[in-house]
Amino acid sequence: MCAMKAEKPEVRLWEGLTRSDLISLDACTRCGQCIPYCPIQEASGQRDISPPEKITMFRQLLSSQRGARAVLFGQRPLDREKLQKLSDALYHCTVCGVCGEYCEVGINCMRLWPDMRHKMVELGVGPFGPQKDTPKTTWEFKNPYGQPHSERLAFLPPDVHVEKAAENGFYVGCSGAYPSKPMVAGAVRVLQAAGVPFTILDDEWCCGFPLWVVGVHDKVEQFVRHNVDEFVRRGVKRLITSCPCCTTMITGNWPRYYGKELPFEVVHTTEVVADALRRGKLKIREYRKKITYHDPCLLARGPREVIRPPREVLEYVPGLELVEMERHGRLSKCCGAGGGIRRANFKMSIDMANIVITDGDKLGVDEMLIDCPACFERMHLAQQQPDHPSDLPILDLMDVISRLV
Amino acid sequence: MFSASYHRVVFFGVQWWTAGFYLSALVALAIMVWGIWLKVSLWQSGDADPAVIRGPLDQGSGWTLSWRAVAWFFSADCLLALRVLRRGFYRWIMLMLVMWGFLILFAGSLALMVSHDFGTHFLHGVVYYDFKLILNWAGVALLVGLLGQAVRRYIMAKPQEKVYNGEDAFMLILFFAIGLTGFLLQGAGMAAEANRVPELSWPTLGAWVGRQFVAMGPAAAGSWHVAIWFVHVYLALFMIAYIPFSKMFHMYAAPLAAGAAARRRFIRTGGAAAPVPPAGAVAGSGRALKS
Ligand code: SF4
Ligand code: SF4
Numbered sequence: 001m002c003a004m005k006a007e008k009p010e011v012r013l014w015e016g017l018t019r020s021d022l023i024s025l026d027a028c029t030r031c032g033q034c035i036p037y038c039p040i041q042e043a044s045g046q047r048d049i050s051p052p053e054k055i056t057m058f059r060q061l062l063s064s065q066r067g068a069r070a071v072l073f074g075q076r077p078l079d080r081e082k083l084q085k086l087s088d089a090l091y092h093c094t095v096c097g098v099c100g101e102y103c104e105v106g107i108n109c110m111r112l113w114p115d116m117r118h119k120m121v122e123l124g125v126g127p128f129g130p131q132k133d134t135p136k137t138t139w140e141f142k143n144p145y146g147q148p149h150s151e152r153l154a155f156l157p158p159d160v161h162v163e164k165a166a167e168n169g170f171y172v173g174c175s176g177a178y179p180s181k182p183m184v185a186g187a188v189r190v191l192q193a194a195g196v197p198f199t200i201l202d203d204e205w206c207c208g209f210p211l212w213v214v215g216v217h218d219k220v221e222q223f224v225r226h227n228v229d230e231f232v233r234r235g236v237k238r239l240i241t242s243c244p245c246c247t248t249m250i251t252g253n254w255p256r257y258y259g260k261e262l263p264f265e266v267v268h269t270t271e272v273v274a275d276a277l278r279r280g281k282l283k284i285r286e287y288r289k290k291i292t293y294h295d296p297c298l299l300a301r302g303p304r305e306v307i308r309p310p311r312e313v314l315e316y317v318p319g320l321e322l323v324e325m326e327r328h329g330r331l332s333k334c335c336g337a338g339g340g341i342r343r344a345n346f347k348m349s350i351d352m353a354n355i356v357i358t359d360g361d362k363l364g365v366d367e368m369l370i371d372c373p374a375c376f377e378r379m380h381l382a383q384q385q386p387d388h389p390s391d392l393p394i395l396d397l398m399d400v401i402s403r404l405v
Numbered sequence: 406m407f408s409a410s411y412h413r414v415v416f417f418g419v420q421w422w423t424a425g426f427y428l429s430a431l432v433a434l435a436i437m438v439w440g441i442w443l444k445v446s447l448w449q450s451g452d453a454d455p456a457v458i459r460g461p462l463d464q465g466s467g468w469t470l471s472w473r474a475v476a477w478f479f480s481a482d483c484l485l486a487l488r489v490l491r492r493g494f495y496r497w498i499m500l501m502l503v504m505w506g507f508l509i510l511f512a513g514s515l516a517l518m519v520s521h522d523f524g525t526h527f528l529h530g531v532v533y534y535d536f537k538l539i540l541n542w543a544g545v546a547l548l549v550g551l552l553g554q555a556v557r558r559y560i561m562a563k564p565q566e567k568v569y570n571g572e573d574a575f576m577l578i579l580f581f582a583i584g585l586t587g588f589l590l591q592g593a594g595m596a597a598e599a600n601r602v603p604e605l606s607w608p609t610l611g612a613w614v615g616r617q618f619v620a621m622g623p624a625a626a627g628s629w630h631v632a633i634w635f636v637h638v639y640l641a642l643f644m645i646a647y648i649p650f651s652k653m654f655h656m657y658a659a660p661l662a663a664g665a666a667a668r669r670r671f672i673r674t675g676g677a678a679a680p681v682p683p684a685g686a687v688a689g690s691g692r693a694l695k696s
Contacts, residue, residue, distance in 0.1 A: 017451050027659040035568065068439075138409070
């Protein structure tokens with residue numbers, strides 16, 4: 001006969017985790033194979049915040065609520081010290097997903113870490129440092145940067161025509177709308193040149209990624225519903241995304257918060273542009289440069305795995321020579337911008353950005369092209385620091401292409 | 406050499422504890438089943454996994470592709486652990502020795518039970534000889550594999566891979582102790598039981614251990630046999646009961662996670678690329694483009 005429960009903790013650690021998450025906790029063999037590839041480990045070398053340690057700590061905490069002893073003798077209060085250690089480890093992570101790609105048992109870390117962070121938030125030990133302001137700012141301004149909502153479309157070049165309603169919707173995203181305008185300005189110009197009519201929401205809200213990734217999930221559904229309903233009202237059948245974070249959020253998480261499959265398809269800008277180039281609908285002028293392309297984590301490892309399309313676009317540029325970075329494609333390195341770490345640990349994120357820039361610089365290329373507003377912002381910021389190791393020009397892929405069409 | 410009816414007496418020297426053994430085994434099995442049930446019911450209390458939205462450039466059914474992937478995983482990646490082989494031969498061979506050694510010994514124990522308890526008595530004569538040979542080599546494989554794993558973990562591992570805790574060491578020691586006491590038990594049994602003298606010349610590690618016991622005489626070897634029997638049997642039963650509550654539960658969970666990863670990746674890529682990058686891999690090409 002089971003003993004009476006000693007107390008009923010308010011937060012149940014397993015709730016809100018997916019079945020795959022829960023199986024993953026038991027699947028980790030602690031082989032350590034993921035560790036050498038983790039950018040946080042490369043920058044800090046702190047083993048106690050490595051992926052297997054996070055999984056082991058969570059499993060131990062979970063067992064104090066659902067383990068054999070808890071079932072027989074009642075649940076124990078969560079070990080606050082361990083909880084705090086786990087929270088520190090979870091928030092010292094860019095959610096880049098490299099560990100999951102290298103994991104021998106295929107743990108889906110890109111989902112597991114944010115789901116665990118959500119539990120930390122419920123337990124009052126997350127988010128971390130300045131990330132705490134993200135939810136309030138995002139709800140108030142509809143973007144995590146605290147920029148005026150009325151200026152969201154200020155990036156739109158005057159020569160670009162936006163339809164009131166169209167089968168193609170373009171999702172701008174907060175990073176493109178505010179700190180990394182060249183990226184989305186370039187994207188809409190290229191779409192127009194490719195003859196793809198599209199609509200943009202006047203009242204577009206954040207996709208919810210900044211909230212989801214720091215584990216504050218309660219308002220995400222409202223962001224998702226607002227955006228989905230607005231796009232549906234404009235007759236959108238295909239949503240074109242630009243930012244990797246938005247792309248991952250929309251493809252991987254919007255259906256979860258919307259409660260069913262989305263009423264439109266989702267594609268990334270580079271997929272549409274590659275398609276237009278293949279059909280001969282777009283011509284690109286010569287660009288005599290030797291470049292490298294940095295795969296953004298959430299594009300290359302996200303649910304759509306956009307790796308070939310940007311390369312295919314580059315293959316259509318006459319005179320351009322692409323030199324691959326040592327780590328590229330689904331195993332590319334993280335620039336240190338993701339997972340809210342840039343707010344939580346400035347130095348660590350700049351160190352990671354410098355590692356990627358230096359890797360590119362070693363190739364002897366003229367430029368590094370990227371396709372992510374967060375990478376764009378972080379790498380430029382790294383290059384503004386006094387002791388930055390490289391001045392390699394970092395340019396946005398769509399910005400460059402828009403000047404060649 | 407030995408007759409067609411040659412076999413060994415099960416529960417030699419401990420017949421008086423036969424009922425006690427079965428009761429203990431039942432308890433251990435019940436604890437294991439309960440532990441597995443606890444885990445599975447915990448997994449089931451999780452949310453359903455969200456579907457990955459599929460774009461217009463994706464063709465074909467994700468489910469068809471995914472179950473093909475799962476079937477591949479259970480055959481090649483779980484039973485042969487090809488995912489580990491892609492990373493390195495040493496770790497793979499040690500894992501194979503431990504895994505298959507353990508599985509064969511486990512199957513052998515079940516076979517012994519069927520032969521003895523269900524009255525089939527098929528483990529006689531040459532069948533018994535072959536059975537012994539296979540089990541001995543499985544035991545040797547288990548011990549070598551465990552030693553190899555310990556060497557990799559504590560001597561060969563790069564500093565950045567050293568994340569092993571007390572439980573990791575405990576499980577290694579537990580498995581090793583079970584394997585080792587298995588050989589000691591076998592050796593002591595051969596030396597103590599007059600009927601088993603022919604086995605002392607068989608080409609097995611157990612026979613070699615038995616020859617070391619012979620010098621002490623059958624009576625002393627018999628006492629040792631009883632003592633070792635209790636240590637071996639109760640360590641094994643403890644391990645059976647303990648698996649669902651230990652990190653060793655990954656033996657059930659890892660194949661499931663690997664299968665889920667294969668499904669996810671087949672959907673994400675439209676059916677491409679190995680899910681685990683090989684050793685030293687630095688790139689992955691991702692989804693093939695459809696024109
Ligand atoms: S998601 Fe990236 S930063 Fe976080 S633990 Fe995994 S590899 Fe390290
Ligand atoms: S590679 Fe996977 S199984 Fe191995 S320690 Fe890392 S998370 Fe755990």
